[in-house]
Amino acid sequence: MTISPQDRMKISRHPMPARDPEVRIRCFEEVALGYDEHTAREEAMRCLQCKRPYCVEGCPVSIDIPAFLREVVAGNIDKAAAIIKKTNSLPSICGRVCPQETQCEERCVLAKKGKPVAIGALERFVADYDRQFGLTKQQVNVRPSGKKVAVVGSGPAGLTAAGTLAQMGHSVTVFEALHEPGGVLVYGIPEFRLPKEIVREEVSSLLDLGVEFNLNVLIGRTLTIDELLGDGYSAVFLAPGAGVPQFMGIPGENLNGVSSANEFLTRVNLMKAFLFPEYDTPVYCGKRVAVIGGGNTAMDAARTALRLGPEKVYIVYRRSEKEMPARREEIEHAKEEGIEFLCLTAPVAYLSDSRGWVTEMECIRMELSEPDESGRRRPVPVEGSNFRIPVDTVIVAIGAKTNDLIVKATGGLSVAKKGYLLVDPQTQMTSRPGIFAGGDIAGGEATVIAAMGQGRVAAQSIDRYVRER
Amino acid sequence: MPQILEKRELAPRTHYFRVKVPLIARHAQPGQFIILRVHERGERIPLTIADSDRQSGTITLIVQEIGATTRQLAMLRTGDEIRDILGPLGTPSEIEKFGTVVLLGGGFGIAAIHPIAKALRNADNTIVSIIGARTRDLIIMEDEMRAASHDLVIMTDDGSYGRKGLVIEPLKEMIESGRRVDRVVAIGPLPMMRAVAELTRPYGIKTVASLNPVMVDGTGMCGGCRVAVGDSTKFACVDGPEFDAHLVDFNELSARTQMYRDFEKTHMCRIEERLQQLESAQGVAGQ
Ligand SMILES: Cc1cc2nc3c(=O)[nH]c(=O)nc-3n(C[C@H](O)[C@H](O)[C@H](O)COP(=O)(O)OP(=O)(O)OC[C@H]3O[C@@H](n4cnc5c(N)ncnc54)[C@H](O)[C@@H]3O)c2cc1C
Numbered sequence: 116m117t118i119s120p121q122d123r124m125k126i127s128r129h130p131m132p133a134r135d136p137e138v139r140i141r142c143f144e145e146v147a148l149g150y151d152e153h154t155a156r157e158e159a160m161r162c163l164q165c166k167r168p169y170c171v172e173g174c175p176v177s178i179d180i181p182a183f184l185r186e187v188v189a190g191n192i193d194k195a196a197a198i199i200k201k202t203n204s205l206p207s208i209c210g211r212v213c214p215q216e217t218q219c220e221e222r223c224v225l226a227k228k229g230k231p232v233a234i235g236a237l238e239r240f241v242a243d244y245d246r247q248f249g250l251t252k253q254q255v256n257v258r259p260s261g262k263k264v265a266v267v268g269s270g271p272a273g274l275t276a277a278g279t280l281a282q283m284g285h286s287v288t289v290f291e292a293l294h295e296p297g298g299v300l301v302y303g304i305p306e307f308r309l310p311k312e313i314v315r316e317e318v319s320s321l322l323d324l325g326v327e328f329n330l331n332v333l334i335g336r337t338l339t340i341d342e343l344l345g346d347g348y349s350a351v352f353l354a355p356g357a358g359v360p361q362f363m364g365i366p367g368e369n370l371n372g373v374s375s376a377n378e379f380l381t382r383v384n385l386m387k388a389f390l391f392p393e394y395d396t397p398v399y400c401g402k403r404v405a406v407i408g409g410g411n412t413a414m415d416a417a418r419t420a421l422r423l424g425p426e427k428v429y430i431v432y433r434r435s436e437k438e439m440p441a442r443r444e445e446i447e448h449a450k451e452e453g454i455e456f457l458c459l460t461a462p463v464a465y466l467s468d469s470r471g472w473v474t475e476m477e478c479i480r481m482e483l484s485e486p487d488e489s490g491r492r493r494p495v496p497v498e499g500s501n502f503r504i505p506v507d508t509v510i511v512a513i514g515a516k517t518n519d520l521i522v523k524a525t526g527g528l529s530v531a532k533k534g535y536l537l538v539d540p541q542t543q544m545t546s547r548p549g550i551f552a553g554g555d556i557a558g559g560e561a562t563v564i565a566a567m568g569q570g571r572v573a574a575q576s577i578d579r580y581v582r583e584r
Numbered sequence: 585m586p587q588i589l590e591k592r593e594l595a596p597r598t599h600y601f602r603v604k605v606p607l608i609a610r611h612a613q614p615g616q617f618i619i620l621r622v623h624e625r626g627e628r629i630p631l632t633i634a635d636s637d638r639q640s641g642t643i644t645l646i647v648q649e650i651g652a653t654t655r656q657l658a659m660l661r662t663g664d665e666i667r668d669i670l671g672p673l674g675t676p677s678e679i680e681k682f683g684t685v686v687l688l689g690g691g692f693g694i695a696a697i698h699p700i701a702k703a704l705r706n707a708d709n710t711i712v713s714i715i716g717a718r719t720r721d722l723i724i725m726e727d728e729m730r731a732a733s734h735d736l737v738i739m740t741d742d743g744s745y746g747r748k749g750l751v752i753e754p755l756k757e758m759i760e761s762g763r764r765v766d767r768v769v770a771i772g773p774l775p776m777m778r779a780v781a782e783l784t785r786p787y788g789i790k791t792v793a794s795l796n797p798v799m800v801d802g803t804g805m806c807g808g809c810r811v812a813v814g815d816s817t818k819f820a821c822v823d824g825p826e827f828d829a830h831l832v833d834f835n836e837l838s839a840r841t842q843m844y845r846d847f848e849k850t851h852m853c854r855i856e857e858r859l860q861q862l863e864s865a866q867g868v869a870g871q
């Protein structure tokens with residue numbers, strides 16, 4: 116079927132169908148529902164099949180976007196899936212969580228005049244269809260190399276490296292500190308945005324490839340890197356994420372009712388506290404909740420809190436909405452669900468009752484001045500603009516720091532600013548030969564796709580490294 | 585899954601477990617702990633490694649039944665498996681030659697004090713241990729503590745065994761009588777650790793307390809275990825659990841350990857029901 120560019124441009128972007136806000140704020144079911152086959156085809160038809168596809172340049176793993184969209188239009192979903200999987204082994208996940216508006220879709224030529232092709236939604240459609248009908252199967256086509264590789268951490272970077280290395284014929288063991296694999300995908304990102312079933316399926320496809328998972332092992336304490344290297348592992352890939360929550364250091368931050376987003380989300384997602392008391396772990400969520408921050412973590416914490424039934428949930432962010440680093444879709448979903456945004460506002464202290472529970476939050480208004488090193492305009496407090504809001508729950512989501520556990524327990528690893536592991540960007544090798552690193556610990560962009568991209572690059576250089584030995 | 589090789593009751597509601605976890609046993613050092621989950625839907629709770637043996641690949645846990653999870657753990661028997669055990673966690677105790685070290689253990693704190701006493705003794709310190717509990721039945725590990733100490737004093741609140749009174753009293757007498765004390769280590773209920781800190785503060789005797797905030801992951805990821813120590817906030821699971829007792833904000837810590845009390849109470853009622861059913865089922869099976 117041929118269709119002229121003019122006709123293609125007449126089709127308007129198909130919105131992602133979503134569960135009704137009234138319904139979804141009372142459950143943890145997935146919010147975005149995904150395209151059906153017909154909508155997917157119509158949407159894929161909007162792609163102009165550019166000679167020079169800028170969209171591909173916007174994708175950190177360079178998926179051949181026009182090629183897979185062409186196959187969607189032709190109805191060859193299996194071929195579309197195969198194209199995506201050449202460079203992205205977790206497309207069901209990326210289709211859901213990639214910040215498309217600053218990556219592939221931002222660069223799409225259609226974005227200049229109107230709305231870009233919904234690449235993320237289409238990637239999700241293809242990947243889900245592929246999973247549902249088992250169209251593509253990853254398999255090991257090469258002879259076993261006889262080499263053992265250890266992967267530390269089972270977030271997107273670790274999972275990707277493990278899968279890639281297994282397909283190259285290496286025998287891979289993943290060491291994970293928690294009792295479930297997936298990293299932020301299981302403990303951070305909530306069920307209503309990324310069903311855990313999908314992560315479990317991805318993990319089980321790695322099991323099919325022969326990858327071994329060793330859970331409840333904290334590298335640096337249960338086992339050291341040097342022990343791994345002495346135990347027949349030819350190389351180690353470090354992907355422990357950057358999981359230490361930051362606090363602001365303001366008065367009252369240790370009061371009862373104040374927690375980090377990591378703690379709050381871990382209780383709910385990993386420990387299933389939303390099913391308490393069927394599950395043993397509780398989570399505290401009062402009636403008036405303030406979430407501090409403007410990133411994905413803040414949106415996730417706010418929307419998770421909302422589903423636990425409070426009267427009011429605020430997002431408190433020191434810059435304006437425009438500067439919020441969260442995905443656009445999450446910001447919109449949060450607003451639809453009734454979360455109130457207090458932008459250009461920063462907490463300065465939390466006040467408590469006599470039992471040590473937070474009761475009030477003192478804030479100050481902010482205004483934006485010149486851009487700082489991150490290129491965003493720097494917020495400065497407006498003198499004398501302090502005001503108070505009653506709150507009984509505060510969730511701090513202002514970013515993460517690196518954990519120095521592994522570095523302390525391992526000799527010879529050089530670190531860069533803020534404790535990030537220093538790696539050669541070409542190979543992801545650290546300052547110690549045979550030890551590679553990627554994902555958030557290597558100071559990437561802190562996105563799932565960037566972590567995966569580094570996991571892939573690392574797998575390729577690990578493959579070269581171990582074969583040379 | 586890690587198997588329980590031996591389980592017995594040490595005292596009412598206090599249980600001894602020897603569990604096979606070779607990797608943890610190989611690396612465990614005094615002052616470290618594990619985090620376990622009893623079953624698939626269970627909560628993660630921290631427990632001190634009371635002893636470890638590389639040869640047999642086992643660690644010892646001494647568990648006091650106080651709430652839902654410890655109750656469920658107490659129901660397990662020799663041969664049963666524990667869903668998950670992560671460890672060893674935390675920064676090991678400082679073991680050096682200090683001189684005379686006084687170790688105070690209250691309740692399950694006695695179990696936590698024991699490996700530290702052993703290690704400090706091996707490092708040529710003079711060990712004075714003071715262990716205490718409410719009543720005679722609750723004094724645990726007396727023989728082990730006696731073996732690890734040069735001097736062992738036993739205290740009970742009701743005077744049913746050893747001396748009557750609090751563990752802090754013999755320490756106070758020692759200090760006031762001018763006996764040399766180079767270091768104090770206190771592990772037990774918060775009020776006890778706080779009292780010890782207040783006692784030694786004016787004398788400038790270095791005092792270490794092992795803190796027990798609520799924990800979730802135990803790897804530094806959640807910040808739930810944060811405690812104010814001096815001017816900074818520390819994460820007890822990685823920076824601790826032992827800290828300079830003179831710098832710890834015990835008021836804050838004591839409020840924080842109450843954070844989930846209401847949930848725990850509701851939960852306990854349901855768990856009791858579940859466990860009673862289980863118990864009667866086991867009783868029938870055992871007959
Ligand atoms: C709440 C939240 C929402 C997010 N939303 C998005 C989003 O929508 N889109 C997006 O692109 N990005 C998002 N991000 C960021 C993204 O999740 C991370 O950038 C990404 O997960 C990093 O992957 P990683 O593999 O480096 O590490 P992680 O996902 O952090 O996984 C690291 C794993 O290593 C384990 N580990 C750590 N130390 C050790 C050790 N010593 N031994 C053994 N195991 C260890 C950890 O337990 C963990 O399982 C979000 C992050 C959070 C917290």
Ligand SMILES: Cc1cc2nc3c(=O)[nH]c(=O)nc-3n(C[C@H](O)[C@H](O)[C@H](O)COP(=O)(O)OP(=O)(O)OC[C@H]3O[C@@H](n4cnc5c(N)ncnc54)[C@H](O)[C@@H]3O)c2cc1C
Pocket residue numbers: 617627628629630631632633645646647648649650651652653654655692695696795796797798799800825841842843844845848849
């Ligand atoms: C480093 C450390 C070492 C410990 N060592 C031992 C030990 O060797 N033996 C022993 O009997 N107990 C030990 N504890 C205490 C033990 O973890 C608690 O008794 C246990 O978590 C109670 O859980 P529960 O469900 O039975 O009771 P709950 O009714 O849930 O809780 C009762 C109280 O226990 C504390 N608590 C509850 N959940 C947690 C949690 N996830 N993390 C920490 N504290 C919690 C709270 O203060 C709570 O108010 C230790 C605690 C820490 C932090």
Ligand code: SF4
Pocket residue numbers: 173174175176177178180203209210213214215218219220234235238564
């Ligand atoms: S992986 Fe992410 S950036 Fe790449 S095409 Fe898919 S949604 Fe876009």
Ligand code: SF4
Pocket residue numbers: 161162163164165168169170171180181222223224225232234
């Ligand atoms: S830039 Fe847009 S229109 Fe062009 S190929 Fe990519 S998705 Fe299609």
Ligand code: FES
Pocket residue numbers: 798799800801802803804805806807808809810819820821822
């Ligand atoms: S228990 Fe989570 S950071 Fe210490």
